[in-house]
Amino acid sequence: MPSLLLIHPIGVGLSSRFWERFIRRWQRDDPEAVLMAPDLIGCGQAPSSRDPLTPEDWAEPLAAMLRERNSGPVVLVTQGTSLPIALALLERVPELVCGLAAISPPGWHVLHQPFPIERSxxxxxxLFRGPIGNLFYRYARRRRFLLxxxxxxxxxxxxxxxxxxxQTLSEGSRAMNTRWAVYSFLAGFWRRDWEPQLTGLTLPLQVVFGTSATGIGRSRSWDDLNERLATYRQKLPHAVIETIPGRNVLPYESTEACVNSVRRWFSEQHWR
Structure with missing residues (x-):
């Protein structure tokens, strides 16, 4: 069976630790399974960059890791808006990826609508590079705000x-240089029309939404769960699309159901 490469979301204090519960639960039933959860650039223990980061920047170290590992193709598992990072990785090393499970991906409108690069x-x-950005990150990593x-x-x-x-978010945001990855995300450097790449996939694909799924921030009112499900099913007719209890961080909030859903899809595939 192929290994799983887990790609964590970008956010204040987030890193590969986001996947710890998911990994523990998966390996409880399958201790021999290989689940890789590297830190993305600017997150956790990974090197940081003061320059704006794009999905291609985050994908490049993952591609290098897969090439160096040389152990066959892997299944990508994404959370939220890390889906574009997986798509960028697929563009770089399509021969090293054999499947994709997208957990709580953004609404289709968010994935389809480009964000003007000049605005980013x-x-x-x-805003983000100057004193205001410094002060905002100090505010955003406070326990009260995180809660x-x-x-x-x-x-x-x-x-x-x-x-x-x-505690995980607090520890993960303690270093101020973690703000650059977060601000790259907030500035919208990841936003473009990802529809052609996503609809053009021919590998096994699963999409999992929480039954209480919503957009985050301004995108909350752009669609509801039923609209999101209908759009994904229309755009990705060959994907396995499921819902499980929870909202927007299913691998953490609904670990048991999330692992069971991905594992069931994983075990039903005929991996080469």
């Missing part, structure tokens, strides 16, 4: 925002 550059230059944001945007149940989650 202005946000970076005038409020998680309850409002990420979890279906407020009580699911536990100490482990908050």
């Amino acid at each position: 550059r202005r946000l970076w230059r005038w 409020s944001f998680s309850r409002k945007n990420l979890f279906a149940r407020a009580e699911a925002v536990d100490e482990e989650w908050l």
Whole structure:
């Protein structure tokens, strides 16, 4: 069976630690399974960059890792807006990827609508790179903000925002240089029309949404779950598309159901 490469989302304090619960649960039933969860550039223990980062920048070290590993193709597992990183990785090393499971991907409108690059550059230059950006990150990594944001945007149940989650985010955002990855994401350097790459995939594809899934921030009102499901099913008719309990961080909030869903799809494929 192929190994799994888990690609974590970009956000305040987020890193490969996001996948710890998922990995523990998966390996409880399959201790021999290989699940790789590297830190992306600017996150966790990975080197940081003061320049704006794109999905291609985040994908390049992953491609190098897969080439060096030389152990056959892997299945990519993404969370949220890390899906474009997987698509960028697929463009680089298509021969080293044999499947994709996208957990809680953005609404199709977000993936399809480009964001003006000049606007991203202005946000970076005038907001994020200067003193305002420094102050905002110090504010955004406060426990009170992390708790409020998680309850409002990420979890279906407020009580699911536990100490482990908050401590992980707090520790992951302690280094101020982690702000550059977050600001690259917030400035929209990842936003473009990803529809051609996604609809053009011919490998096994799974999409998993939470039954309480919403957009985050301004995109919350762009679609509801039923609209999102209908669009994905129309655009990706050959994908396995499922829902499980939870909202927007299913590998953490609904670990058991998430692992079971991905494992079931994984085991049903005829991997070469």
